[in-house]
Amino acid sequence: MKWCRQALLLSSSTLYGYPMLEFAKHEICSALTKHGIKEFIFVPYARKNYNWYTSQIKAIIEPWGFHMTGLHTYPDPVKAINASKAIFVGGGNSFLLLKTLYELNLVATIKKRVLQDGMLYIGSSAGTNVATIGIHTTNDMPIVYPPSLNGIGIVKFNINPHYIDPVESVQQQGDIRDINIRGYLKMEHSRRVVGLREGANLEVDGEKILITGINGAVLFGK
């Protein structure tokens, strides 16, 4: 099967020194424009307050020339996703986001829409995490219990968003990022992990995957 998948996976929505999403403006606008998309759906489930979160993102994106609607405002979210040409899944907590996507039957729906129909998927942070094979390498706390750790599976590896490189003189021993990722890679079911630094994006175009933006990424293997 030839994949028609189109995705833009951002490490984060914010980058130090820039207004929210500003660093990725070019990539987001290009991805939408390339596919002739003028309107899309925002998925706010990674945070608790959907209205507030949607209005925050709307205030940034709409001046760029696109129309955006929160998925929570549709009576039937599955139907809304089936009718949309693009979605933007915002960051927040990956466990909360994935649990809500499962509860609303959206994991399978989004997977089909992206992999079979070519719907454009834009994700940031938690929205990037759930787009992968699973959220096993999230930095988020498990504030809720999702029915599975498996993600939508747009890419067949794990991503660690907000990746930070090990610091030489670190005095804190408990949560060093690359050690935690290597701990995951010792598990039988683990996959490759892309440590995506803030400011870096993965652009997925069919079988091609490009690292764009600034700061780059680190690939971890078994």
Next chain:
Amino acid sequence: MKWCRQALLLSSSTLYGYPMLEFAKHEICSALTKHGIKEFIFVPYARKNYNWYTSQIKAIIEPWGFHMTGLHTYPDPVKAINASKAIFVGGGNSFLLLKTLYELNLVATIKKRVLQDGMLYIGSSAGTNVATIGIHTTNDMPIVYPPSLNGIGIVKFNINPHYIDPVESVQQQGDIRDINIRGYLKMEHSRRVVGLREGANLEVDGEKILITGINGAVLFGK
């Protein structure tokens, strides 16, 4: 019901500038000696290599005058816990530890032994996390999927081990500890969270809970 629970919950096994467990030597020795305990069981399930992990801890603890055996060396772990006066649950990954404890039917067994029979529980990092109401505020990555996030429930709140205070000039926006803890506290099922800095311990003696060691703790409420 009057609790006879006895527990020593360490934030971490290592503290910058000290050999492993050295900073907590006094508290560990006192807790064991107070109850006339000369031998105890080590629970190595938070890491993959049980033999290696047990031998590491054994090399530190046995020179202090105690005899220690890895739980994985017993044919029936439930029986072993039922016959032991004290256990030490080592750190590593909280998800891996909790999943294994559930699989071996040890969550309920340890709970009963500590809350009803007064078995001494010593935990460090992940071993501290699983001793609480749940692992919702762990820093660990969900490298495996446990059947629940609920812990043993020796204390009725959550702990964030390795707690680090917010840093003024942080350039990384994605995983700031206190923001993540406050995200958890927005959930309906959430409890109070104790952010336990490295070097700090909770000493649980019946209804009394003391913060000992160095560096202290931060209490987060709704």
